[in-house]
Each structure stands twice: as structure tokens, then as C-alpha cells.
Amino acid sequence: MEQLIENKLIQADKTFSEWRKVPFEEKQKLITKAAEILKNNSEKFGRIITTEMNKPISEAIAEVEKCALMMNYYADAENILKPEKVESEFSYSEVHYVPKGVILGVMPWNFPFWQVLRFAVPAILAGNTVVLKHASICFGSGNAIVEVLLEAGFPEGVFQNLEVGHKAVKEILEHDAVKGVSLTGSGKAGGEVASIAGLNIKKSLLELGGSDAFIIFDDADLDAAAKAGAKSRLQNCGQTCTAAKRFIIDEKIEGEFLPKFIEEYKTYEVGDPLNKETKLAGMARPDLADELEAQFNRALENGAEIIIPLERISENEFKPGLIRVQAGNPILKEELFGPLGMIMIAKSDEEALQMANDIPFGLSNSVWTKKADRQLFFIENLESGTVNINRMTSSDPRFPFGGSKGSGYGTELSLLALKEFVTARTIVGN
Helix, strand or coil: CCHHHHHHHHHHHHHHHHHCCCCHHHHHHHHHHHHHHHHHCHHHHHHHHHHHHCCCHHHHHHHHHHHHHHHHHHHCCCCCCCCEECCCCCCEEEEEEEECCEEEEECCCCCCCHHHHHHHHHHHHCCCEEEEECCHHHHHHHHHHHHHHHHHCCCCCCEEECCCCHHHHHHHHHCCCEEEEEEECCHHHHHHHHHHHHHCCCEEEEECCCCEEEEECCCCCHHHHHHHHHHHHHHHHHCCCCCEEEEEEEHHHHHHHHHHHHHHHCCCCECCCCCCCCCECCCCCHHHHHHHHHHHHHHHHCCCEEEECCEECCCCCEECEEEECCCCCHHHHCCCCCCEEEEEEECCHHHHHHHHHCCCEECEEEEECCCHHHHHHHHHHCCCCEEEECCCCCCCCCCCECCEECCEECCECCHHHHHCCEEEEEEEEC
16 A cells, blocks of 8 residues: 555544544534535536536536535534433443544545535544545545635544545555445445455445436426426436436326427537536546447347437537337346436336336436325335435435445435444443
């Protein structure tokens, strides 16, 4: 291991021994200051995001502002980590929540501030320290977050950015100072990191891919669904784990809804990411565009029909595509991470449910219907960490976020996230 990385891990462990003792409310005051810095400089930090991974600047600024919103949520949160008294016959009868120590974050490029901070803030508030292995194209974002937290008054070593490649993760995670890991990324990366953590008996949290269903029924507000569906598929150039990827349409409204959806879809035209009016820009890297194009071709080879062609106009830019896919197409087992959507037609509620669940993923789904009994049917039977009713998927600091099946395990956001990287210690006796 490079000496610089070794030194940072030692620093993180040393800082943890003091940081864990800082009162919860004092930590919250520092989080408030950091949120204020982010909000007051959202355009500056948004420009870093856009420069690194091509996100439209308006979306990048919104990402930074959402981070500030989330941080304020935790700054005002109830301290659920206080010792809990348990009624018993013993003099000592308590549960204490003890932070684990140094936590490694392995984070992706698609939301380079949000993904990092939504993991790091509750972990730090719980008394842990964090070291970040960011995506290689987002080291600038990682360093900016370090600067924000230091400016807010956090001690050195509470949060550090490690400018290393993915091959360094194993050695870092195996280091004695590191007590757990949170990864947001692909299923392959998640499996590899979870294996390393498991072999070393360390806690892991995985937020992996998704292929979310967006289900539209005949009693839905079709105009609202068309608008939300296009945005959900194409914001961040479709490079979002919770993006709507499979549009399951009630056959009774195919002729009415699909033209509305196509019309809205076509309003997303590639533009300059630094222009605040731009809704769609290029993908983060050319190799990611290559992968999406290959997936498109494989889908066609397996019987998919083109509704709108996926048209590549530069090394990393596309005119967004739509394909009609039948059950059984292998593409349904993959995640499409780019501006390509899939249309499926369902003959009944039961068939729509089967289509929605018949994938390896279980991150989030969106159901559009006004009928209460139909809403309840999907709430109870969809196999996903989140079910949205008459709205597109978007994470909210107040609510737990996490997946099922191949989309991972563990909870981010909400008060529950405060207990992800702590040990519940029983104190009992006389």
C-alpha cells in the first residue's frame, strides 16, 4: 500500500478515537455549517460535476442543493443513538449504539456529490470517520467535499478522499483500521466488495443497479405520466439507478398513452451541458456509450422492435431511443444505463405485476393508477425497496432508501441510516 494511503487510514483511525466522543448535537452544528457552504456555492460545485461527467448544469446545481437539504435533515434529526433503557430485573439494563470506526465509501460518478454525502453524513453523525474511493473521473468532486467539510469545521481525518483506482479497494478494505464499507455501483462491483468484506468479517452496505418499472393504467393521469416518465428515463442522460427503464402499459391505453409519451420523449434533445436550458447532455464516458449501443443491438437481435431509434451522434452522445420488448428478451435481465427505454404491453394487472417482478433487480417501481385497491395490490406485491404511486422515483432524506434482490441490501437515508454503521451493545447486570 502506498505510504500516503496508509497515512490517511491511520489518520482516520486516530481521528475516530476523538470524533466518537463529540456530542451528537455538536456534530449536527458542523453539518449545518457544511450544508450552508454547499447551498451558497451550488453553482461552483455544480460546475465541477458537469465538467467531470457531463451532467446538465441545472441538474448538477440541483444535486448540490439536494445534498444541502439532506444535510439539514440530519442536522435537525432526533438523536436515536442515545442509550436506551430496557425494563428488566437488572441494575444495568441498556442498549448503547457504538460507532464502528473507519468506513470506506466506494462511490460512482453519476451523482458525484449526492451518492457520497448521503452515505457519509449519517455515518459521520453516528461517530464514524470516512475514507472515500471515488470514481476516477470524479476526484475533483471528492476533493471539493473534503474542502467543504474542513471549512465547516470538521476535524482533519473525519472525511478523506483517496485518489486511487479500483484495484486498491481490496487492500484498503482489508486494512485493520477499516471496519466497514458502503458501495454504490454495479452488481459485479458489489459482489466483489461484499466478498472481501465478508472474508474479513466487516459490515457492508450495497446500493446496486436497477431496472425500474413504470406501470401505467387506464385510470391514470396520462399527461402527467407521460411527462414524468420521460423525465424519469432521461434525466442525467438515463444514467440513474432509479430511472424508469421499463414502461409497462395497460393494453387498453396503448393507443392513447404511447403517442403522448413519444411526444414528450422527443423534447429531450442533446445540448451543451453548461447551458442551463439543456435537459440532455452526453454520457459520462465514450466506453459507456459503446456498452449501451451494444445492448441496443443485442436487444434487436433478440426480437425487440424499434419505436424510436437510438442514434449515436458523437462519441458519447445519443438521440434517445425507445424499443418494444417482449417477455423473455435477455435485455430485460440487464440494466440499461443511458438514454434508452423499453416498452412492454400488459393485458391485466397480474401480467403487469409479473413483468415488473420478473427481473434480477428490486430497487424501485412507479405505478400510475387512481384506484385504491389497485394501488394496494402493487404496494403489497412489487418486489422492490421503494414503490411510488403516481410519481416518479426520487430519493428523499426522510424516507429509507435501499433495494432488494440484486439491487443490494442495507439502508441509506432516513433515521434508519444512523444505525447502519454502529454496534448495538447490550449493558446488563447488577
